[in-house]
Amino acid sequence: MTIKQGLRFLLFIVALGISAGAVVSVFGLPAEGNALACTKRYHSFYAEPEDTIDFVLLGTSSVDREWIAPEAWDKYGITGYALNTDVQPLVLATGILEEVRKTQDIKLAVVDVRGIRSSTVRPKDSTFRRVTDNMKYSKNRWDTIAHAIDYYKDYYQDEEMRAIEGEEEADKMLDSLDEASLYFPFLKYHSRWSEGLTRDDFITPYNTMKGVYNVENMAFTVEAQDPTEVVGNTKELNGMQTRLLDEIMAYGKDTGLEILFIVSPSKLSKGEQTEFNAAAEYLQEHGANVINFNKDEYYAAFGMDFSQDLYNAHHMNSRGGVKFTRYFAKYLSETYQLADKRGQEGYESWDEAYEKFVKFYKEGWAAQKKEAEEK
Amino acid sequence: MDFISVSFMMFVAVLAILYFLVPGKCKWVVLLLGSYAFYVCSSAKALVFLVTTTFVTFVTGLALGRENSKLSQTLKERKEELSREEKKALKSKAVKAKRRVVGCAVLINLGLLVFLKYYNFIAENINAVVARTGISGRLPALELLLPLGISFYTLQSIAYIVDIYRGKYQPDRNFFKFSLFMTFFPQIVQGPIARYDQLARQLYEPHKFDYDRVTQGVQLVLWGLMKKLILADRIAVLVDCVFNDPSSYEGFVLFVAAAAYGLQVYADFSSGMDIARGVSQVLGIDMVLNFERPYFSRSISEFWRRWHISLGNWMRDYVFYPLSLSKAFSNLGKRTRKVFGSYIGKKLPSFLSMFIVFLLVGIWHGSSWKYIGYGLWNGIIIVSSILLEPVYDSSLKKCGIDSESFGWKFIQMFRTFLLSSFGRFFPRAASCMVALDMIKRTFTGLNPWVFFDGSFLELGLSYKDFYVIFIFVLVLLVVGILQERGVRIRESIARQNVFFRWAIYIGAVLVLMVYGNYGAGYSAGEFIYQQF
Numbered sequence: 001m002t003i004k005q006g007l008r009f010l011l012f013i014v015a016l017g018i019s020a021g022a023v024v025s026v027f028g029l030p031a032e033g034n035a036l037a038c039t040k041r042y043h044s045f046y047a048e049p050e051d052t053i054d055f056v057l058l059g060t061s062s063v064d065r066e067w068i069a070p071e072a073w074d075k076y077g078i079t080g081y082a083l084n085t086d087v088q089p090l091v092l093a094t095g096i097l098e099e100v101r102k103t104q105d106i107k108l109a110v111v112d113v114r115g116i117r118s119s120t121v122r123p124k125d126s127t128f129r130r131v132t133d134n135m136k137y138s139k140n141r142w143d144t145i146a147h148a149i150d151y152y153k154d155y156y157q158d159e160e161m162r163a164i165e166g167e168e169e170a171d172k173m174l175d176s177l178d179e180a181s182l183y184f185p186f187l188k189y190h191s192r193w194s195e196g197l198t199r200d201d202f203i204t205p206y207n208t209m210k211g212v213y214n215v216e217n218m219a220f221t222v223e224a225q226d227p228t229e230v231v232g233n234t235k236e237l238n239g240m241q242t243r244l245l246d247e248i249m250a251y252g253k254d255t256g257l258e259i260l261f262i263v264s265p266s267k268l269s270k271g272e273q274t275e276f277n278a279a280a281e282y283l284q285e286h287g288a289n290v291i292n293f294n295k296d297e298y299y300a301a302f303g304m305d306f307s308q309d310l311y312n313a314h315h316m317n318s319r320g321g322v323k324f325t326r327y328f329a330k331y332l333s334e335t336y337q338l339a340d341k342r343g344q345e346g347y348e349s350w351d352e353a354y355e356k357f358v359k360f361y362k363e364g365w366a367a368q369k370k371e372a373e374e375k
Numbered sequence: 376m377d378f379i380s381v382s383f384m385m386f387v388a389v390l391a392i393l394y395f396l397v398p399g400k401c402k403w404v405v406l407l408l409g410s411y412a413f414y415v416c417s418s419a420k421a422l423v424f425l426v427t428t429t430f431v432t433f434v435t436g437l438a439l440g441r442e443n444s445k446l447s448q449t450l451k452e453r454k455e456e457l458s459r460e461e462k463k464a465l466k467s468k469a470v471k472a473k474r475r476v477v478g479c480a481v482l483i484n485l486g487l488l489v490f491l492k493y494y495n496f497i498a499e500n501i502n503a504v505v506a507r508t509g510i511s512g513r514l515p516a517l518e519l520l521l522p523l524g525i526s527f528y529t530l531q532s533i534a535y536i537v538d539i540y541r542g543k544y545q546p547d548r549n550f551f552k553f554s555l556f557m558t559f560f561p562q563i564v565q566g567p568i569a570r571y572d573q574l575a576r577q578l579y580e581p582h583k584f585d586y587d588r589v590t591q592g593v594q595l596v597l598w599g600l601m602k603k604l605i606l607a608d609r610i611a612v613l614v615d616c617v618f619n620d621p622s623s624y625e626g627f628v629l630f631v632a633a634a635a636y637g638l639q640v641y642a643d644f645s646s647g648m649d650i651a652r653g654v655s656q657v658l659g660i661d662m663v664l665n666f667e668r669p670y671f672s673r674s675i676s677e678f679w680r681r682w683h684i685s686l687g688n689w690m691r692d693y694v695f696y697p698l699s700l701s702k703a704f705s706n707l708g709k710r711t712r713k714v715f716g717s718y719i720g721k722k723l724p725s726f727l728s729m730f731i732v733f734l735l736v737g738i739w740h741g742s743s744w745k746y747i748g749y750g751l752w753n754g755i756i757i758v759s760s761i762l763l764e765p766v767y768d769s770s771l772k773k774c775g776i777d778s779e780s781f782g783w784k785f786i787q788m789f790r791t792f793l794l795s796s797f798g799r800f801f802p803r804a805a806s807c808m809v810a811l812d813m814i815k816r817t818f819t820g821l822n823p824w825v826f827f828d829g830s831f832l833e834l835g836l837s838y839k840d841f842y843v844i845f846i847f848v849l850v851l852l853v854v855g856i857l858q859e860r861g862v863r864i865r866e867s868i869a870r871q872n873v874f875f876r877w878a879i880y881i882g883a884v885l886v887l888m889v890y891g892n893y894g895a896g897y898s899a900g901e902f903i904y905q906q907f
Contacts (some may be wrong), residue, residue: 005586012877019881023888178894187894194839 027189029133031200034061037215038085040207042134045081046103047206049346053104054079054338058093059112060120061086062264065219065315069210070354071322072329077340079350080110080332082211085130089123090115090244091151092131094251095144099135101255108258108336111248113290116279117272121240122165123152125177133185145182152177155240164238209360210353212318219318220364221311225267228306230296234278235271242282249288258289258336265293265304265324267313293324302327318361376416378564378650379603379893386413387654391589394658399581406555406578406658413560414523421522424491428484428525429557432532435480436546436553439539442473477540481533488529491519496742524563526739530689531557535571537693544572552579559660561651565644567665567685574662582659591865592656597883599649604891606847607642610635612835612892618803621813625820628830629813634796636803638848641669644683668855673787675756675794686739690732698728722761730754740802745810749801756794843890 001009029035041064045053055078057063063084072078083096090113097109115121128148135141155161156170165173181188192201213219237245245261252259261283263276276292283290291298298304302323309320316324332338341347376383390409397405414422446469450462457465498514505512535556539546547553556575617624617632624632645666655662665684672678679687698704704724712720730751737750776783797814804810825831832838854864868876 001584001586008873009586012880015877016881016884019885020888023885027889181894186888190889190891190894193889194837 024186026197026201027186027192028201029129029185029189030192030195031198031205034086034215035130036200036205037064037207037213038130039134040205041083041211043204044207044211045083045100046136048081048104050103051105052079052346053081053100053106055106055108055110055332055336056080056097056100056104057082057084057110057112058088058096059084059110059262059264060088060114062114062266062315063112064211064213065311065317066264066321066324067328068212068318068321068325068357070212070350070357071325072332073210073342073347073350074354075326076329076333076338077342078329078333078338079210079341079347080329084112085127085134087120087124087127088115088131089127089148089151090121090248091123091148092128092144093244093248095135095140095147096131097251097255097257098140098144099138101257102138102140106257107338108260108332109252110260110262110332112264113245113261113276113279113283114264116237116241116244117275118164118238118241121155121238121244122161123148123155125152125182128152128182129185129188132182142183149177149179149182158240160239208353209357210350212353212357212360213321214360217364217368218311218315219321219360220368221317222308222319222368223310223312224307225310225313226306227299227304228266228268228273228294229270230294231270231273232277233274234281235274237275237278237282241275241279245279245283245288246286249283249286252288260332261288261290263290263292263294265298265302266315267306267310268294318364322361376413378647379600382416386416387657391657394582395584402581403552403555403579406559407551410555410558410560410563414558414563417564418523421520421525424487424522424525425528425558426554428487428528428532429554430550431480431483432535432557433547433550433553435476435536436539437548438476439473439536440546442469442476443539443542445469473540477536480536484529484532484536488525491521491525493738493742494519524565527566527568528557528563530568530686530739531570534568534689534693538571547571547575555579559655561654562662564651565647566683567648567651567663568689569663569685574660577660585659587869588659589657591869592653592658594865594868594880595649595653595656597653597880597887599646599653600891601646601847601883601887602642602649602851603646604887604893606844606851607639607646608892609836609840609844610639610642612840613831614639614803616834618805621804621809625816626822627817627825628822628834629800629817629820630796631831632834633799633803633813633817634792637792637796637799640799640802641666641682642851668858669795670792671788671855671859672791673784674760674791675753676760678791678795679753679757686736690736694735695728695732698731699725704728718765719762726758726761729757733757737801744807745801745804748807748810749798752798752801756798 029039031039057067057080061084064082067080067082069080069082072080083100090111093109093111100106100109128145132141132145132148135144153174156165156174162170178188207214248259248261251257261280263280268276273294276294280290280292293299304320304323309316309323311317333340342351376386386409390405393409394402394405411422414425446465449465450457495516498516502513538544547556552575555578556569556571559569559574559578562569614632614636617628618636621629648665652662652664663685667681667684669678669682672681704727707727708721708724711723714720715723733750733754734747735750736753737746737748740746740749771778771783797817800810800813801807804813831841836844857864868879871879
């Protein structure tokens with residue numbers, strides 16, 4: 001090979017790499033609904049300037065419904081960013097935190113343990129993907145996926161779990177795991193050409209309100225619920241559940257990162273509460289900080305109105321979100337002595353986000369009111 | 376290790392780097408080790424069969440070579456003193472000795488193939504016959520391992536033995552080099568069935584890195600991947616849908632599925648060949664062409680000369696000619712001429728040879744009556760077309776049709792396409808009876824409206840998939856027409872402006888990435904001919 005040929009070959013590889021990279025970037029998670037909301041939230045998080053975030057919140061879909069980051073900023077000058085995803089597997093928590101700590105010097109991580117229910121610790125690759133597909137390519141992403149795959153296999157090979165799942169179903173789940181496409185999502189999504197791509201597939205979508213949930217009209221929907229009938233009994237946690245909690249606690253200890261476990265407030269059945277109560281109890285026994293917001297005193301403290309603040313049993317609308325955020329932000333800023341950064345240089349985007357949120361909030365509820373009157 | 380896998384591509388890359396880095400004398404060793412590594416990774420348990428066949432073939436070659444040398448030396452030394460009869464007697468004695476050696480070797484090599492591939496089929500049929508006679512006892516069904524590439528390397532070994540027997544070339548005296556000829560990794564999976572005199576020297580000679588040759592090899596691999604992943608594996612969805620539940624379909628849907636299967640096999644098999652030839656080209660080795668645009672054929676016999684050429688040539692050289700030129704067939708010809716007249720009588724022995732060839736081609740494809748049906752179908756069509764040749768010729772003359780006109784050529788090509796497509800029912804259907812039933816229902820359930828009422832959109836493919844298939848078939852057609860006209864596509868592209876050239880290469884990669892059928896839910900690794 002002559003030098004000229006070598007150079008030409010290198011140039012070709014570069015051109016091919018750029019072209020292939022461009023195509024790969026288009027074929028990601030479908031840019032619609034909640035998946036798009038997750039993508040936007042993660043993209044926007046990566047765009048945050050270094051060391052400007054105080055803490056992050058992880059957990060299932062309830063988190064970004066109840067945590068209105070611009071509201072916490074406006075009232076207390078703290079920057080908390082929700083990196084939850086729908087049915088976020090707790091096994092990914094440490095990987096996400098590791099990813100966050102690459103660019104943000106966070107003091108605290110809030111982990112919602114609503115994902116601890118026996119039905120939600122059951123791993124599914126679709127729930128992994130909502131996180132891992134949105135992570136930037138890096139060693140940590142690779143490790144996070146490898147860790148998730150190990151958990152997936154352990155879960156379906158675990159005797160206790162196989163007894164719960166059924167042998168056939170467990171084997172089916174093991175066979176259906178497509179490891180390669182978790183590492184390289186393009187393998188899965190390249191066939192999306194036949195579904196039709198949208199503008200958001202081509203242009204990196206961002207959430208300009210610091211992760212505020214704004215899918216369809218859910219933030220302004222009201223579905224009256226009966227108040228949660230709070231119970232104190234518990235249901236024994238299985239080995240997989242305790243393993244997940246142990247892992248997150250160990251991560252906190254190893255890294256020195258303060259971790260606050262919460263159980264997000266919403267309408268809960270008695271059965272659901274038993275598992276959350278057990279998780280809270282287990283964490284407390286192991287010296288972790290836990291707040292289960294599904295207690296009458298907390299409902300009363302932040303003014304939870306089950307007839308107005310939820311858009312379905314498990315999710316708050318923006319009205320409920322604002323109430324909860326004001327209460328929780330106050331608690332966090334006081335308890336963890338998070339400095340008020342309002343007016344400081346480098347945080348202008350938080351002011352802008354709040355302005356946008358106020359407009360979004362006012363217009364949304366006004367439209368909802370108008371619609372209700374028309375009906 | 377499948378051809379369509381990241382591990383195979385990595386394997387080829389590492390092997391190629393090693394091959395070009397080591398000194399010339401050791402290059403063949405790299406290929407040998409690589410080939411064995413590939414085989415072990417793909418089919419480790421079957422290695423013993425490959426080694427056995429290689430050893431038997433090598434030893435047989437030496438024995439035959441010794442007989443050939445002994446005879447020629449004796450004839451040379453005693454040239455003056457021996458009479459013509461004595462020379463003839465010596466030759467005859469040598470031939471008998473060589474035949475015994477060949478017989479033993481073929482028995483072992485072919486025996487392995489027949490036992491591993493056909494034992495259960497034979498046992499099943501014997502059991503069925505025995506059961507009808509009321510005799511108790513059954514041959515047991517065995518769980519036999521079918522070694523990767525056994526149908527290909529067995530034929531390759533027989534070709535080598537027969538060629539040495541015929542004195543075509545000297546036997547290889549280096550077992551390890553000969554092992555490389557038998558196991559060369561790009562060809563062991565699905566051919567082409569190589570001939571020693573064509574391939575061996577290329578394998579043993581060192582090849583230096585040649586940038587242009589390497590890039591052209593990579594381009595051929597890319598083209599193969601496109602045919603496999605974009606076309607073959609996409610069409611497979613429709614084919615599987617219909618053939619897995621044939622009773623739910625009739626008429627044109629059945630015919631389209633059979634024709635689509637033909638296209639699928641072509642794209643699948645020829646893509647495997649392209650990958651094999653491309654990888655070999657990277658290493659500086661030219662493998663024989665196994666396909667020459669079969670769908671441009673004007674008759675089924677031409678189709679078989681363009682389809683799986685190395686198998687066709689093997690059958691021609693080691694079955695058809697030996698049979699046709701044998702004493703028995705010559706005597707048969709004399710007798711049949713007396714009974715059927717000169718035209719048919721003269722042709723009957725070659726028809727019989729042809730039938731035997733196509734029967735063997737069918738059986739070679741698999742151990743099932745459906746493959747025998749497939750062979751017979753082709754044999755019947757070819758024999759019929761030869762028999763009807765005078766009728767065709769006179770009809771053409773009477774109608775004033777120019778047999779070289781485009782229109783007539785097109786009709787012939789279309790006719791060949793139809794006939795070959797009907798033949799496809801046999802290998803793809805679950806059984807011979809199902810294939811016959813499907814052919815019957817293709818005619819009894821004529822339903823042209825299926826082309827307009829969206830029936831084809833219920834066969835697992837979306838209309839967008841059909842667009843992709845249509846466009847890619849169009850590309851294949853254009854490429855085929857250009858190649859028929861003697862245009863060497865890769866060389867032509869290589870002569871273009873660098874930006875245009877790169878746009879084609881990069882475009883091809885991107886098209887493959889997006890439109891290829893791979894990833895979750897697909898198993899692109901398997902090639903259809905890999906199972907044979």
